[in-house]
Amino acid sequence: MNVYALQYSIAWEEKAQNQALLxxxxxxxRPQPGSLVVxxxxxxxxFTMRRPGLAENEGEETQRFYAEMARQHxxxxxxxxxxxxxxxxxxxxxLVLNPQGELLGCYAKQHPFSYGGETQHYQAGxxxxxxxxxxxxxxxxxxxxxxxxxxxxxxxxxxxxxFVVIANWxxxxxxxxxxxxxxxxxxxxxxxxxxxxxxxxxxxxxxGSSRLIDPQGKVVASLDNQPGILQASLDMSExxxxxxxxxxxxxxxxxxxxxxxxxxxxxx
Numbered sequence: 001m002n003v004y005a006l007q008y009s010i011a012w013e014e015k016a017q018n019q020a021l022l023x024x025x026x027x028x029x030r031p032q033p034g035s036l037v038v039x040x041x042x043x044x045x046x047f048t049m050r051r052p053g054l055a056e057n058e059g060e061e062t063q064r065f066y067a068e069m070a071r072q073h074x075x076x077x078x079x080x081x082x083x084x085x086x087x088x089x090x091x092x093x094x095l096v097l098n099p100q101g102e103l104l105g106c107y108a109k110q111h112p113f114s115y116g117g118e119t120q121h122y123q124a125g126x127x128x129x130x131x132x133x134x135x136x137x138x139x140x141x142x143x144x145x146x147x148x149x150x151x152x153x154x155x156x157x158x159x160x161x162x163f164v165v166i167a168n169w170x171x172x173x174x175x176x177x178x179x180x181x182x183x184x185x186x187x188x189x190x191x192x193x194x195x196x197x198x199x200x201x202x203x204x205x206x207x208g209s210s211r212l213i214d215p216q217g218k219v220v221a222s223l224d225n226q227p228g229i230l231q232a233s234l235d236m237s238e239x240x241x242x243x244x245x246x247x248x249x250x251x252x253x254x255x256x257x258x259x260x261x262x263x264x265x266x267x268x
Contacts, residue, residue, distance in 0.1 A: 001134050001233060001234040002031070002032050002036070002231065002232070002233050003036075003037075003038065003212065003233070004031045004036070004037045004038070004075075005038045005132065005210045005223075005230035006033055006038070006039050006040075006229055007040070007195065007196065007208050007210045007223050007227060007229070007230065008021060008022075008040075008197065008199075009045070009197065009198050009200075009227060010019075010042070010044075010046040010100070010168075011046070012048065012201050012202065013045050013054060015044045015054075015062065017044065018043065018044040018045070018183025019044060019065050019151075020183065021176055022039065022065075022218060023221075024229070026069055026072075026073055026231065030073070031073055031075050032171045033073070033074035034075065034076075034099065035076070035131055036076045036136065036164075037069075037070075037076070037078070038077075038078045038193060039077075039133070039166065039195065040080060040092070040166050040167060041092070041094075041143050041167060041168045042081070042082060042092065042168060042175065043062075043079045043080040044065070044080075044081070044083070045082060045170065046166040046197075047116075047201060048082075048177075048201075049117060049118065049121040049122075051082065051088070051089075051121065053173075054083065054106050055082040055083060055084045055090045056082065056083055056084070057083065057084055058083065058103075058106075061263075062079070062081040063081065063095055063097075063103060065078045066081075066095055067102070067103070068101065069097075070098065070099055070100075070101050071099065071101035072098040072100040075183060076096070076097065076133055077096070078094055078096050078103075079095055080092070080093065080094060081093045081202035082122075085123040086123060087121040087175045089121060090123070091108040091109070091125065092108065092118070092122045092133075093108055093109070093215060094106060094129075094140035094141070094142055094166055095106065096108045096131055103266060104129060104131050107127060107128065107139075107140045107141070107142070108123075108124075108127070108143060109122065109124070109142040109143070109144070109147075110124055110125045110126070110145060111123055111145050112150060113143065113144040113177045118144075118227055123238060126202065127165070128154070128158075129251045130159075131160075135236065136161050136162050139157050139163055139164070140164045140166065141166075141167070143165070143166070143169060144166060146165050146169075146177070146180045146181065146184065146194070149187065152188050152190075153188065155251075156190060156249065157203065157249070158186040160188075161191065161236070161239055162190060162192075162193070163169065163184060163185075163188070163190055163192045164189070164195070165193065166195050167194060167197075168197050168201075168204075168206060168208070169194075169196045169206065169267070170204045170205065170206060170207075171205045171206060171207040171225075172204075172217075172224050173204075174207040175210055176206075176255050177209060178209060178211070179252070180216050181221075183212060183216060185213035185214065185215070185216075185217055188215075188249060189215045189239070189242065189243050189249055190239070191212065191215060191234055192213045193210075193213075194209075194210055194211055194213075196208055196209055196210050198225055198226060199227075200228055202261045208223050208224060208225045208226065208227075209223065209224070209230075210228075212230065214238075214239075215238075215239050215242050215243070220232050220233075
């Protein structure tokens with residue numbers, strides 16, 4: 001079970017330029033068929049608050065590009081996109097494509113970043129999305145969601161084993177990024193992949209520091225602050241064995257998060 005995280009400097013509001021870069025990177029790395037390829041948040045435009053000319057509807061340019069890449073390389077792909085929401089607002093999306101280029105589903109960021117003005121331009125999502133990848137239950141989340149442990153816990157008790165966090169996380173708080181990825185992995189006994197960008201936009205510098213964390217909090221693979229491609233493997237047998245040896249999730253109180261039947265949900 002191989003994952004490939006593409007860490008790059010996103011050209012500001014330039015879809016064609018970013019698509020050309022991603023096309024070239026995938027041709028160079030040639031991911032193994034059936035692998036999971038992951039791109040940063042708002043992968044083809046950067047963390048912009050502008051929507052006219054950039055936001056799309058389902059099935060339009062960015063989704064079609066991801067579908068083409070997924071089909072060409074026979075991979076699962078998670079990429080960011082700006083979609084139109086309600087009342088002129090956007091939705092900050094994570095799209096999931098299968099190797100046939102089909103949209104398996106999508107997730108709208110539930111926690112827009114109010115400190116950066118995102119709440120004025122993007123509406124919060126309401127639903128989660130989980131999918132099966134080679135027998136592993138995966139959930140995509142986006143950037144600021146990382147600061148909300150209840151979001152991860154809600155998914156963990158529903159059986160998620162691998163969290164994928166796509167981000168445009170700034171250099172000023174890179175130590176938060178690294179610490180929170182570790183915490184989310186340890187407390188949920190799950191793999192966590194954080195995929196961040198590098199470079200600059202008009203306001204912010206980005207540190208990269210993409211990394212895969214295993215269920216015990218070990219950094220399996222990581223990148224520094226330069227463009228690169230993280231390649232790593234997940235060992236689901238070890239995850240299941242660790243959860244069996246140290247069944248912390250089974251000790252959650254059923255009343256937490258307002259969820260009934262918590263223990264049975266974990267065992268399902």
